[in-house]
Amino acid sequence: EAQVTQNPRYLITVTGKKLTVTCSQNMNHEYMSWYRQDPGLGLRQIYYSMNVEVTDKGDVPEGYKVSRKEKRNFPLILESPSPNQTSLYFCASSAINRGPSTDTQYFGPGTRLTVL
Amino acid sequence: EDKVVQSPLSLVVHEGDTVTLNCSYEVTNFRSLLWYKQEKKAPTFLFMLTSSGIEKKSGRLSSILDKKELFSILNITATQTGDSAVYLCAPSKAAGNKLTFGGGTRVLVKP
Numbered sequence: 550e551a552q553v554t555q556n557p558r559y560l561i562t563v564t565g566k567k568l569t570v571t572c573s574q575n576m577n578h579e580y581m582s583w584y585r586q587d588p589g590l591g592l593r594q595i596y597y598s599m600n601v602e603v604t605d606k607g608d609v610p611e612g613y614k615v616s617r618k619e620k621r622n623f624p625l626i627l628e629s630p631s632p633n634q635t636s637l638y639f640c641a642s643s644a645i646n647r648g649p650s651t652d653t654q655y656f657g658p659g660t661r662l663t664v665l
Numbered sequence: 666e667d668k669v670v671q672s673p674l675s676l677v678v679h680e681g682d683t684v685t686l687n688c689s690y691e692v693t694n695f696r697s698l699l700w701y702k703q704e705k706k707a708p709t710f711l712f713m714l715t716s717s718g719i720e721k722k723s724g725r726l727s728s729i730l731d732k733k734e735l736f737s738i739l740n741i742t743a744t745q746t747g748d749s750a751v752y753l754c755a756p757s758k759a760a761g762n763k764l765t766f767g768g769g770t771r772v773l774v775k776p
Contacts, residue, residue: 590768591767591768591769592708592753592766594764652762653699653710654764658706658707
């Protein structure tokens with residue numbers, strides 16, 4: 550089954566304790582992206598990757614790191630989490646179509662993070 | 666700065682009603698517009714619109730894009746309680762596969 554998986558699904562942590570949220574896709578997609586979703590602010594892009602070893606900042610990258618060492622994996626790293634990073638996080642992936650149409654982004658199930 | 670505005674913010678209807686959701690956008694290097702449905706979990710894809718004036722349909726849902734006036738409409742006819750969700754529109758840019766999401770419209774369908 551084609552899917553995007555994220556782990557963990559729920560996480561409660563404390564300020565300053567480094568954490569990693571994993572994301573993996575089995576669709577051989579080149580493009581992967583991380584979003585956070587907050588009430589009243591919608592979905593905002595944190596980082597994205599167009600291919601292995603190619604990553605770039607989205608709209609709200611501060612306090613986050615990513616890496617893309619393998620095509621299927623795109624972990625999100627919070628080196629020193631703070632309470633304002635409490636949010637619902639989604640990973641998404643898509644193929645890259647260079648024609649007139651964007652390729653659909655498929656979303657993982659989400660990770661609800663609480664930073665105390 | 667890219668901007669996406671969805672209206673209304675929320676609405677409550679009864680089963681069988683028709684709803685119309687609006688999405689207006691200002692996005693540089695526009696490529697396509699996507700609609701997603703989000704229940705209490707990840708957004709799921711509904712439609713992708715690239716050309717103006719061509720309606721896309723899937724069952725009771727339909728959507729159309731106006732690239733001149735920079736808006737899109739999502740219609741749901743004969744609503745059912747399972748249509749209760751937040752509906753998100755997201756125009757995409759030509760470079761970087763980037764999606765800019767609107768704030769969503771929350772639809773509640775009562776029996």
